[in-house]
Amino acid sequence: MQPDHAPGTVRDTAPGTPTPGDPRDLLRDGLGELVATTDRVRHAIESVVHGRPDLARLTVAVLLAGGHLLVEDVPGVGKTTLAKAVARAIDCRVGRVQFTPDLLPSDLTGVNVYRSTTGEFEFRPGPVFSNVVIGDEINRASPKTQSALLECMEEGQVTVDGTTHTLPRPFLVVATQNPVEMEGTYPLPEAQRDRFTARLSVGYPSAAAELMMLDSHTSSDPIDRLEPVTTADTMIRLAGWVRAVHASDAVKQYVVDLVAATRGHDGLRLGASPRASLQLLRVARAHAAMTGRQHVLPDDVQTLAVPVLAHRLVLSTESRLNGRSEVEVVEDVLARTPVPAGPAVAQPPGAGGRRA
Template sequence: MPSPAPGPVESIEPPALFDTATRIVESIENVIDGKHDQVVTALTVLLAEGHLLIEDVPGVGKTMLARSLAKAIDGSVTRIQFTPDLLPSDVTGVSVFNQATREFEFKPGAVFANIVIGDEINRASPKTQSALLEAMEERQVSVDGHTYRLASPFIVVATQNPVEMEGTYALPEAQRDRFMARIAMGYPDAASEIEMLGARETANPIDALEPVVDLTTLGQLMAGVRAVFTSSAVKQYAVAIARATRDDQDIRLGASPRATLQLVRAAKARAAIEGREFVLPDDIDALAVPVLGHRLLPTSRALGKQHDAASLVAEIVQRIVDATPIPSGR
């Protein structure tokens, strides 16, 4: 079982953080062609100590992005293939009776790793999906009355197919709220697809991907992100956007306070990746849709105008961002 990392670590300086983040992005882009924005958002979530949900149709590189991100970090990695017969104990672990010692011993599940890749998470039953809830929020699991701490850092990178696909279960609202951001891969452009065909004729580029940072450096990067300055005006701006989703006539479930907190954390990571020591309103704008979109539920009236709920919510969030004034002051 991975042991938790030691206490507070020194934060890395902004120039070094920028250089390291750039190297991680470049390394992943050797595998993922033509998806710069998705790669940067994935790294943003990682450095903000959040969890990432990658949603799209099969075959567009969801799992490849998750594996590439995990391989760029020299930490423990496990992969869970979510299927209808997967049990909660397969995820969290189980107590097994040891005949030699005449005592129960805890056998850790797949969730005990630094980076957990949950492949096709919405193909498992809701009961198994919920096994991740405590782990994602509390960084611990409880089995048979005992609590076990997870490794540090602990990141879940989950993929899911659209709910219209056969054999899927919609993620409950409580679990979607645990993910800091949701991204969609989309189809590559023609040039990227042709380049992919050439690069993978004889080998898989992920096999040549080497770790860029170790866990110590990753901890320093995360500490550097936490040290990024967020002004009162930017905080007010983030809160104003979140509150507007709760009052919008086309939204029946608005952004939670957790969503506001994670929006600001993600904005700090984006600022650090771009080499800044402070958050700009532009960081909030850029992350509003991936951080807030998957948490919102549109009204049935609004859905009647457009069948694609994800696109509809993205349009609503963008409309709210455009209409929200930036508070003045520091």
């Protein structure tokens, strides 16, 4: 069943009188549904990944923004569990790929198979033809296989033997990776990292969260008990509404200033790309809508700056030798960049909803 409108068909419109079916009207009328639905998804994730509500909120915001998520941490802290929880919370098609050094690009995208009965080639789709694709330990695959995801993540399509196949929507890649210092891993190239909207680190749980985890795993895996709380069609509809969240010129300029500051920072060899600006604003729109607002605040941008920008940066040699991290650089940029305030970031006339 196809939704009334898919991502890419709903976009911001020029100022003027809203028409029937205008995304701003849909957002205003359905804001309560959006908040309630995303709250259910977040709580479903939190029932499995204990003690980290920030991870659940960021994950849902990336999904609404039409992006992809990179989960990086040491083994055994729940990276794959987080990815599985996202997939189970939404009643949609799920694909899982265990990345290994011998994995081929066709193992991801699919392959044409010759049928002797018909004398024709038939396309057999790979696991990327799913709504949520879990890529486990993505940096254990060769760079050639890693790059097979580039077209999928950026354009929502796959080209095999000259034929282009459209991927289902929504389409979310949740990839996990171990730190590159771990044996048998390949660093993700800059182009691949830039395709991921945000990077998060699960981290070790608190003592209380770890004790809760021991209790929840006593009888069975909590993932098996997790029931879907929404559908793929609903998430497509909500993602369309998110695109109508208002971002003032002052907030957009703030995003541009933050990203531009990384390009001239003396601690970096490579700053954030224009794609980073686009994705930071998209996730900020989703974050604002999830809190019941129809407009983006600088607070939304500041909250998301580290997970959206840090993994795209390349430190200078001096910064690496001094033990500086990309996160510290983003925090420095946030501290130095003036924050817009007052009427410049005011919501448009007639906009309602709760304030954060």
